[in-house]
Amino acid sequence: MRPLFALPALLLLAACSEQQMCISRATQDLRAVRSFVNEAEGNLARGYALVETEVVDYERKQCGETPNGDTKYCRVAVKDTVIKRKSIDLDGEAAKLAVLRQKEAVLAAKADAQVLACQQAYPD
Structure with missing residues (x-):
């Protein structure tokens, strides 16, 4: 029964090009950190989590x-x-957001370089 559940995922992956999969892997950490940044910004805007x-x-x-x-x-x-x-510690959340934004900048630069490498390695 499990192979039936895996089939749609395999078909989806088969539809992705090597370049798209490479770019997805290269930007995975950046997307995660951006998600955390969005969450922290929302928490600060609301005043609670x-x-x-x-x-x-x-x-x-x-x-x-x-x-x-x-x-x-x-x-x-x-x-x-x-x-x-x-309830959250607003000062702690602001400090966390500052650290996440710094990490986001570092990861964005790294991801840009890796995306270029993916595009060169797997041209469309």
Whole structure:
């Protein structure tokens, strides 16, 4: 059954050129740091962080019949993800953002060089 799940991923990768895969690998760290920068900027703008939390609730569902023909109901756990607010240290978040921006600049320069190398190694 698992090969069926892997098939779409393989088809997607097969559609990517060597150059695109090389560029994706070269910019992976930069994209991650930019995601963290965006998160920190959002936290500072709001004044708090947003945290995903999984909660469990229960629903009553029909699960069969009793021997005399009555409907039997069962409690079924239902998981859901909710977003909650979390207080943060604004000064610490600002310091973290400054460090992330410095790291972003370093990674951007490195990624630019690697992208050029990918384009030269795998011309379209």
